[in-house]
Amino acid sequence: MLKGLMMEAPLSLIDVLDYGARIHRKAEIVSVTVEGGLHRQSYARTLERVARLAHGLVALGVKPGDRVATLAWNGYRHLELYYAIAGIGAVCHTINPRLPADQMAYIVNHADDSLLFFDTTFAPLVSGLRDQFPEHTRYVAMTDRAHMPDGQDLLCYEDLLDGRPDHYDWPELDENTACALCYTSGTTGAPKGALYSHRSCLLQAMFTMVCASGSFPVGDRVLPVVPMFHVNAWGLPYMAPLAGASLIMPGPALDGDSLFRLMDEESVDSAWGVPTVWLGLLAEMKRHGRKPGALKRVSIGGSAAPRSMVRAFEQDYQVDVMQGWGMTEMNPTGTMSTLTEGQAELPLEERIELKTTQGRQLFGVRMKLVDEDGNEVPQDGEAVGELLVKGPTVIRAYFNNDEASAKAFDKDGWFATGDMAKLTPDGVLYIVDRAKDLIKSGGEWISSIDLENLAAAHPDVQECAVIGVPHPKWDERPLLIVVPHADAARDKQALLDHMAGSIAKWQLPDDVIYVDELPHTATGKVSKRHLREDYMDYLGNAQ
Template sequence: MPSYSLTVDKFLEHAAKWWGQREVVSAQAGGTDHIGYAALRDRSNCLSGALRSLGLHPGDRVGTLGWNTRHHFEMYYATMGAGFVCHTLNPRYTVEHLAAIINEAGDRALAVTSSLATFLDALLPLCPTIEHVVVMDGELPGDSSAQEWTARSWLLETLLDQRGTPVAWGEFDEEVPAGLCYTSGTTGPPKGVLYTHRGNYLHTLRVLQADAIALTDRDVVLAAVPMFHANGWGLPFAVPAVGAKLVLPGRHADGASLAALLRDEKVTVAVGVHTLWLGVIDHLGAVGGELPDLERILIGGSSCPETLIRRMEERLGVRIQTSWGMTELYPTGTMASPARRSLGNQTSGRPVMGVDIRLTDADGKTLSRQRGVTGHLRIKGASVIDRYYRSDVDVLDDDGYFETGDLASIDEDGNLAIRGRSKDLIKSGGEWINPSEIEDIVGQHAAVSLVAVIGRADEKWGERPVLVVEPRGGMALESAELLAWLKGKVADWWIPDRVELVSAMPLAATGKIDKLRLRSTFGGIDLDDENPDC
């Protein structure tokens, strides 16, 4: 057999050749932008040549600071196809946080959306490695002309017009880096994960399985997962790989904006964290309307309350697929089958072909019994991290498994259920309390929208749990009512000593509940001490 390198450019090449007129749709001010895969491939390929003309070489890191847009999608393939490393940056981070990540990565160029270009005045003086700036859409800010960085900046369209040149994609080994993404920092200092072409390619084949995302060319996919978070859960590769229509929401992910895209573009599969779909349901509840084409919603990122799953299924008439993954896994680990999710089952599905999981004790010893017990979750596979970026320490154990930091159980059918983060466990009076179990119970209350449990230092017991709840919009809720709800469902000494009702739960940049922020606000923990890089 001839050699055939598994490089990600082949996904867009395939879409351009066989589904050239299928669209990538991007929300923007005043409407939507539409382009076919064939035209997008040609633009992206010429953009590779333009980036080369700036003096970039294979292996150089190109940072991207943008939302889910067509231009960001073009930059994905322009960088990766030419052998550069696409370093997706989270625009919700602080300038100092972004600068620390850019400097560690050694980014030589930065592609930024025009709405975020105001960051650059403060950011670029802190980033000496950045030699070129590409504004992916729109114009430079009107007050930026006096800034030093404008002398080394290009508008993307100008760069394409003046320097765009077709290049041969994929002329490198499949093991070279394709992308760089940093962990969210919700549980500790962010760490870089370097994705290879081979790893991305194998991950794409994995998630396209019939018991995973199971996309086909008849689907219209709304990718509401940020493209700057863990490769957008692999959707920028998986969707063109099957010739499905791709819908990108831009910077606005509120309920009204998402509902309009779902309806107008006849979306069949929507993907994102559950907090997004809560906004869609609340919007439809306020103004009415239906989403008749929507068939499935794939959720992940954090545990979804059972009441919200029921609300989504009943209000939208869709199937809900739960999943579990991490930045370190490219990111998918397990996924519920699109055909077999049963109401009331809060598992994250089975491992898809290509990964294996096991449960261990706290010391890493494999549990003799793997089903029906809770243990520390480890995972192994071709798309699993070996070591963090710029680290010389392997993170795999002797059997090649990665310690995820999650507590989990596996039921008799092989479905994984995440039982919380091991570092989130609360030690009270020498015994462990699992916040996840309390959160699952409180989340079933009809008046609860979002819930989190954190530990607070206690002079007598060491730590005691604090319950933080965002009530469902317009519904009254009392602390005593929540504590009574827990009575008899957990041990009495597990019941929190304090309840904090908040108008809006703090969310991290990835849409997960920001427990670091909650610990800082309600747990007596200094945020800078717990996560010095944030």
């Protein structure tokens, strides 16, 4: 086969920051700090500090391939770690601080982290778990000398940079060199590690920017509420320097009031986060009677956005919504609900319908649907099958976990997502349900997502979840669990009547339970596993 006569120039993440520093000199990183107040610095200043940090890491003995852990909020020091660790050929292992203690201990040992950098917020957490972490792991508090927490053998982040050169001769790495490690939340067994490469991270950023055309104008101010401790904040730390967008980092303050004020004061144009975060922001917007001044766009991912949420942003506040779908194993984005030519002029309800799909598949992400026997089903927008994915941004195996890899990947390398879905001929994805969340009642399938969307459209519902619980006659029946708005009536029948007009009678939930809050996973999704455990015998006992 004849090969092109092209230069060998591997894709490298440090080149992203170098590009941002040279080309987009007006862009900045604004961070709400753990110590208090705001910190500002340009990409050029960030590149200098990243070079100093790289020298510090090498001085501590970090070698190519070593895993260096972070336990931190979205902030400028965390961003510096992203680039310095990857730049020297090591692996940035971001840890979700919301994980249960046993899972956190498992992943630090499984990754065999040589260093752990942590925001001082998490000093008690680190102190309490140190005896469960590897003996050789060393600890760096991400602060200056004046704010160091108590503790033996702690290193200081700013001391690590102090006096180091602000230039580093970055090695030319193979673009398939590992650069980042993120573990799944362990909802079905032990957490599994997704090990990303420079190539996959950079391609993912560029694919997303192309498919989210218009979402990254030069000079935009983007607020990543989606955490940097999970799947690289959906690639925003790489997209922003490429696009010339400023990053407004919220730190630990993720409540509606704090986000509203930060967006307002820093003229944030767009923000990215999960539905639970946007519930808090919408409540704050309702209280103020307006949106944050410059806000134009929000991106929603992590779990399906209720139709009522999309409508509130678009109709009440003229904020454009873009929903995305993906998985940790996909680094992470697979689809985005961007409108195609002419669709922006459609009536509001038709636009909302399009934006409550999971969106159109990104370039570089191949998708197919298969039945229970592994046979491919039509991509006609009607046939339902399990969704399989493949592509240069999808992992090909789990990190040091052959058993889990053998279960998740078929002989041709396709990754089984566990989602039941439909695909239209032009690549629009409709997630019907997680395979484990589908409810089989009397031999018929009921989608928990469809029921949740109907219930969430009722004005009294703040958040809800539907689970299948055992039934003596029908095998399973749907149970609706609702968190109502603070001033709302808890009227079961009114809610069921609202849903009854859109679905068959046999699909209606058998009961509605009102609760003050729903359990959530470490990544902000509703934990249906915990709900099933809590309500496993509910309908059986009710007979």
